[in-house]
Amino acid sequence: xxxxxxxxxxxxxxxARRRTATIYEVAERAGVSIATVSRVLRGTIPVAPGTxxxxxxxxxELRYRPSHLGRGLAERQHAANGIxxxxxxxxxxxxVVLGYESVAAxxxxxxxxxxxxxxxxxxxxVLDLAARVDGLVVCTRTVDDETVREVAATGTPVVLxxxxxxxxxxxxxxxNRDSAARLADHLLGHGYRRFVFLGDxxxxxxxxxxxxxxxxxxxxxIPITCGFDEDGGFRAAEAVRLQKPDAVICGNDEVALGLTxxxxxxxxxxxxxxxxxxxxxxxTTVRQPMRExxxxxxxxxxxxxxxxxxxxxxxxxxxxxxxxxSCGPHPKEET
Amino acid sequence: xxxxxxxxxxxxxxxARRRTATIYEVAERAGVSIATVSRVLRGTIPVAPGTxxxxxxxxxELRYRPSHLGRGLAERQHAANGIxxxxxxxxxxxxVVLGYESVAAxxxxxxxxxxxxxxxxxxxxVLDLAARVDGLVVCTRTVDDETVREVAATGTPVVLxxxxxxxxxxxxxxxNRDSAARLADHLLGHGYRRFVFLGDxxxxxxxxxxxxxxxxxxxxxIPITCGFDEDGGFRAAEAVRLQKPDAVICGNDEVALGLTxxxxxxxxxxxxxxxxxxxxxxxTTVRQPMRExxxxxxxxxxxxxxxxxxxxxxxxxxxxxxxxxSCGPHPKEET
DNA sequence: CTGGCACATGTAAGCGCTTACAACAAGACC
DNA sequence: GGTCTTGTTGTAAGCGCTTACATGTGCCAG
Numbered sequence: 001x002x003x004x005x006x007x008x009x010x011x012x013x014x015x016a017r018r019r020t021a022t023i024y025e026v027a028e029r030a031g032v033s034i035a036t037v038s039r040v041l042r043g044t045i046p047v048a049p050g051t052x053x054x055x056x057x058x059x060x061e062l063r064y065r066p067s068h069l070g071r072g073l074a075e076r077q078h079a080a081n082g083i084x085x086x087x088x089x090x091x092x093x094x095x096v097v098l099g100y101e102s103v104a105a106x107x108x109x110x111x112x113x114x115x116x117x118x119x120x121x122x123x124x125x126v127l128d129l130a131a132r133v134d135g136l137v138v139c140t141r142t143v144d145d146e147t148v149r150e151v152a153a154t155g156t157p158v159v160l161x162x163x164x165x166x167x168x169x170x171x172x173x174x175x176n177r178d179s180a181a182r183l184a185d186h187l188l189g190h191g192y193r194r195f196v197f198l199g200d201x202x203x204x205x206x207x208x209x210x211x212x213x214x215x216x217x218x219x220x221x222i223p224i225t226c227g228f229d230e231d232g233g234f235r236a237a238e239a240v241r242l243q244k245p246d247a248v249i250c251g252n253d254e255v256a257l258g259l260t261x262x263x264x265x266x267x268x269x270x271x272x273x274x275x276x277x278x279x280x281x282x283x284t285t286v287r288q289p290m291r292e293x294x295x296x297x298x299x300x301x302x303x304x305x306x307x308x309x310x311x312x313x314x315x316x317x318x319x320x321x322x323x324x325x326s327c328g329p330h331p332k333e334e335t
Numbered sequence: 336x337x338x339x340x341x342x343x344x345x346x347x348x349x350x351a352r353r354r355t356a357t358i359y360e361v362a363e364r365a366g367v368s369i370a371t372v373s374r375v376l377r378g379t380i381p382v383a384p385g386t387x388x389x390x391x392x393x394x395x396e397l398r399y400r401p402s403h404l405g406r407g408l409a410e411r412q413h414a415a416n417g418i419x420x421x422x423x424x425x426x427x428x429x430x431v432v433l434g435y436e437s438v439a440a441x442x443x444x445x446x447x448x449x450x451x452x453x454x455x456x457x458x459x460x461v462l463d464l465a466a467r468v469d470g471l472v473v474c475t476r477t478v479d480d481e482t483v484r485e486v487a488a489t490g491t492p493v494v495l496x497x498x499x500x501x502x503x504x505x506x507x508x509x510x511n512r513d514s515a516a517r518l519a520d521h522l523l524g525h526g527y528r529r530f531v532f533l534g535d536x537x538x539x540x541x542x543x544x545x546x547x548x549x550x551x552x553x554x555x556x557i558p559i560t561c562g563f564d565e566d567g568g569f570r571a572a573e574a575v576r577l578q579k580p581d582a583v584i585c586g587n588d589e590v591a592l593g594l595t596x597x598x599x600x601x602x603x604x605x606x607x608x609x610x611x612x613x614x615x616x617x618x619t620t621v622r623q624p625m626r627e628x629x630x631x632x633x634x635x636x637x638x639x640x641x642x643x644x645x646x647x648x649x650x651x652x653x654x655x656x657x658x659x660x661s662c663g664p665h666p667k668e669e670t
Numbered sequence: 671c672t673g674g675c676a677c678a679t680g681t682a683a684g685c686g687c688t689t690a691c692a693a694c695a696a697g698a699c700c
Numbered sequence: 701g702g703t704c705t706t707g708t709t710g711t712a713a714g715c716g717c718t719t720a721c722a723t724g725t726g727c728c729a730g
Contacts (some may be wrong), residue, residue, distance in 0.1 A: 012503070018465070020489045020490070022685095022686060022687090023686065023687065024686080032710085033710045033711075034686090034687080034688095034710095035688080035689075035709070035710065035711080035712095036708085036709060036710080036728065037569055038687070038689080039688095039689090039709090040659075040689060042688080044688085044689085045689090045708090045709095046707080046708080047709085048707085048708060048709085049555045049561070049706075051708080051709085063485065063488075064487070065462060065463070065465075065466040065489075065692075066466070066686080066687070067408075067466065067684080067686050067687065068413075068466055068467040068687095069404055069408045069413070069467075069686070069687085070685075070686030070687035070688090070715090071410060071685085071687050071688075072404040072687090072715090073402075073404040073405060073408055073686075073687065073688090073714095073715045073716065073717085074686080074687045074688040074689080074714080074715055075687080075688065075715085076715065078403075078404070080447070080467075087433070088429050088430075088432060088433035089429075089433060091426065091429070091611075094423050094424075094426070094429035095423075095424070097423060097448070098422070098423035098424060098450065101423070101449075101450050102450065102452065105449070105450070105452075105460070107344055108695085110447050110449070110464065110467065111447065111448050111449075112415070112445050112446065112447055112448075113432070113446050113447075113448055114436070114440070114445070114446075115433065115436050115437065115440070117437065117440075125440070127400060128400070129445065131355070131400040131401070131402065131403055132403040132415075132445065136360075150398065153398075154355045154398070154400075155355070178730075230611075257611075257615065275611075275612075275614075276565075276592075276610075276611070276612045277610075277611045277614070277615045278610035279612070279616040280592065280612045280615045280616040281612075296563075356719090357715095357716060358716065358717065359716080367679075367680085368679065368680045368681075369680095369716090369717080369718095370679070370680060370681080370682095370719075371678085371679060371680080373718060373719080374678095374679090374718095374719095377718080379718085379719085380678090380679095380719090381677080381678080382678075382679080383677085383678060383679085384677080386679085401716080401717070401725080402716050402717065403713085403717095404715080404716070404717085405685090405715075405716030405717035405718085406716075406717050406718075407685090407713090407717085407720090408684095408685045408686065408687085408717065408723075409684080409685055409716080409717045410685085410717080410718065411685065540724040568718080647724070
């Protein structure tokens with residue numbers, strides 16, 4: 001019972017700056033082997049009640065917390081998921097991440113985040129992240145298909161958000177084309193005839209689909225490229241003005257808001273996402289369930305990690321047209 | 336050179352569903368020992384150029400990525416930091432996290448996030464998180480002082496954001512009292528005399544300090560408690576109305592915005608934070624450098640983790656009054 | 671020719687866990 | 701009383717890495 005020959009460092013001595021107790025110290029204190037401690041903690045194999053009690057006491061006294069590193073190595077899993085997104089500055093990704101974290105936490109998994117910030121090293125960072133999680137969510141075009149394929153090839157499940165499928169990886173998107181067409185219809189109902197689409201369809205499949213949806217209804221729409229944020233919309237004002245459009249359909253709310261600021265509301269505008277500021281700016285937009293997007297991703301990922309499902313899923317979440325004042329005066333026509 | 340007696344599983348055979356290559360396979364392929372592979376990868380000890388080249392080739396061919404678990408165990412560190420916040424729905428924490436991630440990534444550390452969501456198990460979740468990171472940032476009142484102390488006691492550095500110091504842990508806050516007093520002065524300049532402070536000073540030290548700052552100038556101010564989000568402000572409208580205030584000073588922008596929505600702008604209001612929506616709502620507020628808050632936290636943490644600094648820091652970041660229209664008409668008085 | 675040294679590399683002991691397998695004690699059964 | 705269970709616990713082999721130490725080689729001074 002006294003000091004079983006453990007290969008580990010002498011557990012007594014200066015209690016002071018010890019990082020944290022190990023399973024060996026708990027075992028010694030409880031007078032059992034480390035295997036028994038492990039069994040009590042994980043509840044895998046029944047342990048005599050008295051023994052279990054002693055172990056639990058030792059755990060409490062030592063404030064023992066199992067090392068995730070040790071456990072992970074032995075179990076060959078991380079109990080953690082990752083999520084990669086371009087940025088967190090807009091409300092969009094914040095909401096997605098929030099929904100994701102919320103479900104992942106419920107499922108007992110930690111969440112590692114990685115913002116690519118458009119860094120050129122994004123590929124490496126993602127590969128690195130993939131090596132420390134059991135599954136990964138990749139938002140939009142943060143890395144190229146090749147990288148996604150490489151991660152998937154190592155056996156790490158991947159879920160793509162707002163991005164076209166790669167290999168047989170799961171994807172979740174929100175409905176774009178139909179709502180875009182509906183939005184266009186609405187604008188046509190205002191009597192507008194000359195349109196500009198503001199955004200960057202090449203760098204986002206969401207934008208591309210929205211553009212396509214609109215163009216189905218308004219073939220002559222003029223695309224103008226700009227950045228994804230307020231600043232992008234603001235700077236594009238001059239280019240937009242040159243086209244003298246009756247209305248501008250923006251790829252997202254931030255661009256719409258930025259443009260509105262530049263034009264001081266002189267041009268009818270619509271956005272996409274329905275962020276908080278959109279409500280206060282009276283922006284007509286399309287609401288998409290951002291939080292749900294993240295939550296679903298977490299669940300799909302979990303199904304893959306636990307092996308509950310084999311075939312790839314491609315979910316599409318519904319969106320909703322929200323008419324406010326930014327598209328101009330109009331006989332009320334709510335959706 | 337052929338199959339050195341390794342205790343590990345036979346590395347050849349079905350390449351198909353292998354999770355990922357190990358250092359043993361790289362070593363075998365390059366015809367060296369695992370020690371040499373490790374040395375090449377980490378660059379710790381010089382290796383003959385030819386050998387190094389062979390190792391690098393093997394690494395590339397096998398798409399080898401070192402296991403963070405193995406490495407972490409051996410090095411006794413996680414190369415990861417955590418951050419705990421109550422929620423990510425408002426822009427405030429999203430910005431903080433963004434700034435934090437940005438710097439942490441630069442420093443080569445992964446970021447684990449944990450949203451407490453007011454869950455009763457928050458304490459355990461934080462303790463658990465602490466066991467898988469090298470350092471931890473705790474925002475606001477997500478967990479009690481006891482928990483912070485316990486984490487700090489295990490030797491894991493902790494940085495507190497927007498929260499009073501605990502033990503000798505680092506803290507970062509933004510300036511509240513003075514700006515609050517300045518804000519109050521400004522409102523007095525409008526000729527207002529009867530004030531309400533809307534927020535929950537008991538659950539946030541930021542709110543408490545803002546309230547104190549205001550009360551220094553307006554001793555008779557009436558505090559009303561409400562939730563931290565738009566909904567909280569919206570619901571408090573009736574209680575506020577009963578007090579017939581000349582102006583309402585809210586603890587943050589979201590509350591102010593919610594209240595404004597309920598009163599339809601009939602009562603002068605101020606917020607705090609300067610979130611995106613505040614600009615569009617014309618909200619008079621106090622801007623605080625949210626992203627910088629996170630960035631500084633990441634740096635302070637790093638200093639502690641690397642042991643570059645011993646004494647605790649208590650940083651206070653400056654804030655800035657932003658006057659817009661929500662506080663009512665007034666001879667222009669910018670700050 | 672030999673001892674010594676620098677350099678390159680291999681050997682093996684951990685890091686903190688999980689778990690297959692072995693060992694052992696106490697009944698149960700014939 | 702002997703054998704077989706059943707229940708409980710210990711032993712030890714990994715999991716994939718890092719690194720102190722040992723080993724081996726080539727070269728130079730003596």
